[in-house]
Every structure is written in structure tokens, then in C-alpha cells.
Amino acid sequence: MATCGGGRRGATALMCAIVAAAAITVSDRAEAFELKHGSGGQSLRWTKLQVTYVVDPSMDAAASGGGQAVTSAVTGWEGIAGAPSLSTAQGKGGAKAGLDGQNTVLFAPTGFAPAGNALATTVTSYDEATGEIVDTDVVVNGIHAFAVLDAKARPEDDQPRVATDGALVTDDGESQKQRFDLLHVLSHEIGHTLGLADERSDQGSLMYAYTSPGDAAIRVPSPDDINGVDALYKSAGGSAMSSVGSAASNTGCGQSTVAAGRARPGDTWAVLALVGGAGAWLALRRRGSRVARGNLPVCAALAALVAIPAPPSSTHVFVRDLSPEAVARVVSVSTSNAGGLFETTLTVQSTVCLQDPCPGRASTHAWGGTLGGVTQQVGGEPTPTVGDLVHVVFAPSQSSDVSLRRATLLPMRR
DSSP: OOOTTSTHHHHHHHHHHHHHHHHHHHHGGGSOOOBOBOTTSOBOBOOSSEEEEEEOTTHHHHSTTHHHHHHHHHHHTTTOTTSOEEEEEEOOSOOOSSSSSOEEEEEETTOOGGGTTSSEEEEEEEETTTOBEEEEEEEEETTSEEEOOOTTOOOOTTOOBEESSSSOOOOOSGGGGSEEEHHHHHHHHHHHHHTBOOBSSOTTSTTBSEEOTTOOSOOSOOHHHHHHHHHHHHTTTSTTOOSSOOTTOOOSSOOOOOSSSOOOHHHHHHHHHHHHHHHHHHHHHHTTOHHHHHHHHHHHHHHHHHHSOOOOOOTTBOOOOOOOOEEEEEEEEEEEEETTEEEEEEEEEEEEESSSSOOSEEEEEEEOEEETTEEEEETTSOOOOTTOEEEEEEOSSSSSOEEOOGGGEEEEOO
């Protein structure tokens, strides 16, 4: 009987193809949802059945139809099994971001200092011990221009991308002269209020960290976004079980972890492929096939090369980063409540000087912090705590003050 590819050599080639295909499948894990975590590493989530977002009248100043855009953004996330049921209510005006028991979506016409130059930011207050979210606010940053764009709107060629949230982005001001899709920005931020973090590899995800002016391509959660919420709330045993159906949820995937590298149906096929490839090699080896034994290292090398995930493209990231001048350890923190918004003063001690001069000890300011068992997180990174190592950039003056960039914080503990 004839064999595919000419006997043993054909079987060996088939084994290589199977192993390489399995490697491709496994490497696909690189593109997966990300979850927000507190300073202690705990996942952040709601435990209540119903979450209501209060739409501040200022949203209509952000863009024509801004208030309705909030409702549309919230509706896009509704109906994921296990997650809370979502709704909106009209606010009276004059709302501020911070811990006040009201989940507000508002527009800051002159900018919002904690947001830096991001398009918007989410302020999340949660129980430090459990990660239970108790209050969340979305602030749209008025230093940028917004509009509810036509659904078919796409960016012009070579448009820079700007961070939606979580990073301090600097540019030459050109992005501030063009309009960003308000519905996309709001939908992205609502994902943060549910416990999702920025996604930095899957550009088709609503939670992808960057967007371009004039781009209305993505306004609703992708399957990966939905998987993130689904896994996050299932891991809590459905404590915030939604009364709405589960049409938007992937309930049969057997996801047993909320980590970014969650189980996927494709992983099963990868395992089967690897097992099948190994079995083919063993069968050939029993026959004494020198060809199979000789080609196995080549197959393994090819599989390893294929399995290396391609690094995400950075050509679209329009960010000017500052070079850190030192690695410092946080030695003390002091947090205060300024009208519901937490502010923390940190004292840091330089441990590694990357540039000279390098003051031994200095103080700095950060938004967020912990008070009375409640932790507030502004944007995507938790406020450093005692023992954390951080990158610092010293102030240009001769004082001992330093300026911390949230994007350069190191998630390392003592």
C-alpha cells in the first residue's frame, strides 16, 4: 500500500507539520485578555447584582449625543453571565470623580490631572482585602476633541495612536486637533469598570490600549473581551449573577483560570497534535528509521521557531518615554482623601543610580492609595506601596523632589 509522502520520510515530514501546527496553536495564547489587579495582586470585580452608571450632564458637552453614547457603551457590555446587570441613570450635574458611592461618567472640559494626556481614565475604589469594587468613575479628558462618529469612520493613513487609558502619552498636539470616537472611548472605559485591564497585543479587542482619531471601527466587546469578563466573574462562583441571559457568554469553554493564558479549545488540539507527533516518531523509531531520528531535532527546532510569538508592533504607539534616572524603593507612604479622590505622598530611597546626580532619598506624589481598608486605583496601575521598586525621574530643579511616571513603575516587591 502506498504511503503519503513516500514511506518513512513522508511520515517524518507529517510529524514535523503536526508539531509545528501545534506550536502555532499554543503560541496563540499570547493574545489574551488582561485583568486589573490590586496592589496585592487580587483581581478586581463587582459582587453586587446591579451596577448603575450615573450619566453627568457634562457628557453632552463632550460631543453631540454624548449622554446617549454612555448608555450605548454600557449596553454593549450587558448580558454576560455571572457579571452584574448594568444600567444608566441621569445625573443632576456637578459630579466629581472619587469615592462617593456613585458610579459617575463625566466630562472634564479643561482636563483631569490624574488622567495626564490620556483620552480618558477610570477611577476604581475597591476593598483592599477582597478586591471587591465599591465605586468606579469614568472621566473623559477634555484636552482632546471627541465626536460620536459615523460607524463607518476609519482613520486616515499614518494617523498616530493614542493611549485610551492608563499611560501618560505625549505628542505634538496634533491628536488634540482631531476628533476621537467618543463611543469607542466610553466602551473601552466601561470594560475597565468591570475589572478588565488594557490589552496590548490584540488590536481587534475593544480593550486594546490604543486608538486613532477618526476611528470608529471597534465599539463593542470582542469575543476575547467577553471571555475576560466571563472568566473573571465565573472565578468568583457567579457571585454577581446577572438576571439577563447569557447569550454573550462563552459558557462551555472549560475555562478554569482568570489568568491571561487561559485554556482555549485550540489548546486541546495542540496537545493532541503533540501527542500524535510523538507517537509517530516512536513508531518510526521502533522500525529503526535513521531518517526519523535524524530529522527530529530539525522538527523540534522548526516548532520552537514557530512557537515564538511575534512581538506586538510598536510603530503605532505614539509615546515619548522619559529615561529613568534611578531605581528606588518605596520606604513610606501617606495617603489623604481630597473630596473623594485619594492622593498619596511617597518617600523613595534610590537603590540603583542610572544617571548622575542621584539623590539618595526623595519624595513624590501619586494618585490613588489606601485609606481605611479601601484602595483607589487611577488608571491602569495601582499606587506603589512600601517595599515596591519603582523607576524614578528626578525633577529638573535642585530640590529633592522626583516625578514618577506611572508607565515606568516596576511590579516588584520586597
